[in-house]
Amino acid sequence: MSNEVRPNSRDRLLEAAAARSYLDGVHVGVEALCKAAGVSKRSMYQLFESKDELLAASLEQRAPGFAARLLPPDDDGRSPRERIRYVFERVEKEAAAPDYRGCPYLAVQVELKDASHPASKVAHRVKEGLTSFFRDEAARGGASDPELLARQLSLVFDGASARAGIRADAPAGLLAPTVDVLLDAAGVR
Amino acid sequence: MSNEVRPNSRDRLLEAAAARSYLDGVHVGVEALCKAAGVSKRSMYQLFESKDELLAASLEQRAPGFAARLLPPDDDGRSPRERIRYVFERVEKEAAAPDYRGCPYLAVQVELKDASHPASKVAHRVKEGLTSFFRDEAARGGASDPELLARQLSLVFDGASARAGIRADAPAGLLAPTVDVLLDAAGVR
Numbered sequence: 001m002s003n004e005v006r007p008n009s010r011d012r013l014l015e016a017a018a019a020r021s022y023l024d025g026v027h028v029g030v031e032a033l034c035k036a037a038g039v040s041k042r043s044m045y046q047l048f049e050s051k052d053e054l055l056a057a058s059l060e061q062r063a064p065g066f067a068a069r070l071l072p073p074d075d076d077g078r079s080p081r082e083r084i085r086y087v088f089e090r091v092e093k094e095a096a097a098p099d100y101r102g103c104p105y106l107a108v109q110v111e112l113k114d115a116s117h118p119a120s121k122v123a124h125r126v127k128e129g130l131t132s133f134f135r136d137e138a139a140r141g142g143a144s145d146p147e148l149l150a151r152q153l154s155l156v157f158d159g160a161s162a163r164a165g166i167r168a169d170a171p172a173g174l175l176a177p178t179v180d181v182l183l184d185a186a187g188v189r
Numbered sequence: 190m191s192n193e194v195r196p197n198s199r200d201r202l203l204e205a206a207a208a209r210s211y212l213d214g215v216h217v218g219v220e221a222l223c224k225a226a227g228v229s230k231r232s233m234y235q236l237f238e239s240k241d242e243l244l245a246a247s248l249e250q251r252a253p254g255f256a257a258r259l260l261p262p263d264d265d266g267r268s269p270r271e272r273i274r275y276v277f278e279r280v281e282k283e284a285a286a287p288d289y290r291g292c293p294y295l296a297v298q299v300e301l302k303d304a305s306h307p308a309s310k311v312a313h314r315v316k317e318g319l320t321s322f323f324r325d326e327a328a329r330g331g332a333s334d335p336e337l338l339a340r341q342l343s344l345v346f347d348g349a350s351a352r353a354g355i356r357a358d359a360p361a362g363l364l365a366p367t368v369d370v371l372l373d374a375a376g377v378r
Contacts, residue, residue: 025302027216101302109355110299113214113290120355127357151363158357159348166298166309168316168347174340178371185370 005043012037013044017051017058022104026055026111026119056118059108063126066105069094071133080141081188084134084153088179091157092171095164102165103127106158130154141188149186153179194232201226202233206240206247211293215244215300215308245307248297252315255294258283260322269330270377273323273342277368280346281360284353291354292316295347319343330377338375342368 016037020028030051034041048054072078072086094100101107105123112120135150143149156178163169205226209217219240223230237243261267261275283289290296294312301309324339332338345367352358 023302025216025300027214102299106351106355107299109357110291110296110351111214113212115356124355124357148363148366151358152367154358155348155352155363155367156344157348158351159344159346162295162299162347162351163344166295166313167304168298168313169340169343174337174344177337178341178344181370181374182367185374 005046006039009037009039009043010047013039013047013054014058014061017054018062018104021055021058021108022101023099026108052118055108056122059105059119059122059126062104063122063129066126067129070130079189080137081183083137084141084183084188085176085179087130087133087153087157088160088171088175091161091164092175095161095171100165102163103158103161106162107165110162127154127158130157138186138188141183143186143188145186149182149188152182156182194235195228198226198228198232199236202228202236202243203247203250206243207251207293210244210247210297211290212288215297241307244297245311248294248308248311248315251293252311252318255315256318259319268378269326270372272326273330273372273377274365274368276319276322276342276346277349277360277364280350280353281364284350284360289354291352292347292350295351296354299351316343316347319346327375327377330372332375332377334375338371338377341371345371 013033016033020033020036024032030041030044033051033054034044044054048057070087070090072083076083078086105126108123109115109120114120115124131150131154134153135146138146138149138153156175160171160175164171202222205222209222209225213221219230219233222240222243223233226233233243237246259276259279261272265272267275294315297312298304298309303309304313320339320343323342324335327335327338327342345364349360349364353360
């Protein structure tokens with residue numbers, strides 16, 4: 001029985017990896033992660049091939065929650081313009097939390113500096129999903145160049161959340177007018 | 190004589206700290222830094238109180254070069270609008286380098302997640318200098334709200350360089366039109 005991994009060890013490791021890497025950085029040690037999860041290193045290595053894989057899995061598991069927090073519900077009756085603005089209102093709200101450290105999917109890529117790392121790959125894909133959302137809404141809203149607008153909005157998303165995460169600036173009074181200028185220039189209704 | 194630190198050890202440590210932390214991250218170890226610099230750990234600790242202080246000093250030493258690379262020369266005859274655009278043309282050029290990892294002064298703050306770290310403090314101050322440049326040029330160029338425009342341009346600077354650094358996007362065809370829209374909206378000549 002001593003080889004058996006307790007049923008919720010996996011969940012607790014995923015939770016600890018997501019929380020600790022967000023607050024302390026991806027270089028948090030395996031010991032610290034296992035301690036935070038209350039799981040032995042032996043169990044961790046039975047469940048995950050490596051810390052890299054655990055980190056990637058934790059980002060993957062959090063992805064639906066990330067989208068649910070930031071994106072408006074499907075077909076909620078809002079206009080494309082309102083649906084785009086919704087995302088940035090959410091960023092503004094999240095950034096006000098005292099433990100806000102910016103977008104976790106940007107931070108992990110900045111920290112790892114290695115696009116081939118399994119966690120970078122997950123993070124890259126999650127952020128591509130956000131850019132796709134912007135592109136679809138931009139097209140539906142009649143943007144003159146939906147691809148350009150989607151890139152601009154992704155840039156603003158990352159710039160604003162990174163700067164809020166390091167306390168260089170706060171989105172209040174900055175994000176909404178910036179997004180409006182871009183939406184206006186692209187002719188989004 | 191064995192206690193004597195060779196005259197260029199300090200420079201080589203600063204160079205190694207700047208280069209390795211930029212390419213590998215701030216969590217690069219003391220051993221790796223000393224090895225890259227060809228300096229003993231003993232000498233390193235004679236010269237710097239800690240790795241944190243070495244990192245901060247390396248960012249400080251690189252700050253004039255950072256400004257010289259990005260900012261136009263004083264009184265170069267360019268209009269404020271052209272001087273602001275100049276910065277982003279430089280970012281576009283730098284981001285094309287294969288070893289580009291984004292703005293080092295943003296990355297170090299994202300990685301450290303600690304505004305009280307000596308290196309975070311240096312980085313924060315350097316980026317404040319960039320925002321001041323934008324604010325001054327915005328005011329000279331007749332921006333309707335120079336403070337807002339400076340915050341917007343700093344956001345765009347960080348978003349574009351971070352996304353280029355992680356290979357999420359490239360500034361080409363993105364940065365210039367985005368900056369132009371913001372300059373136009375602010376009425377900068």
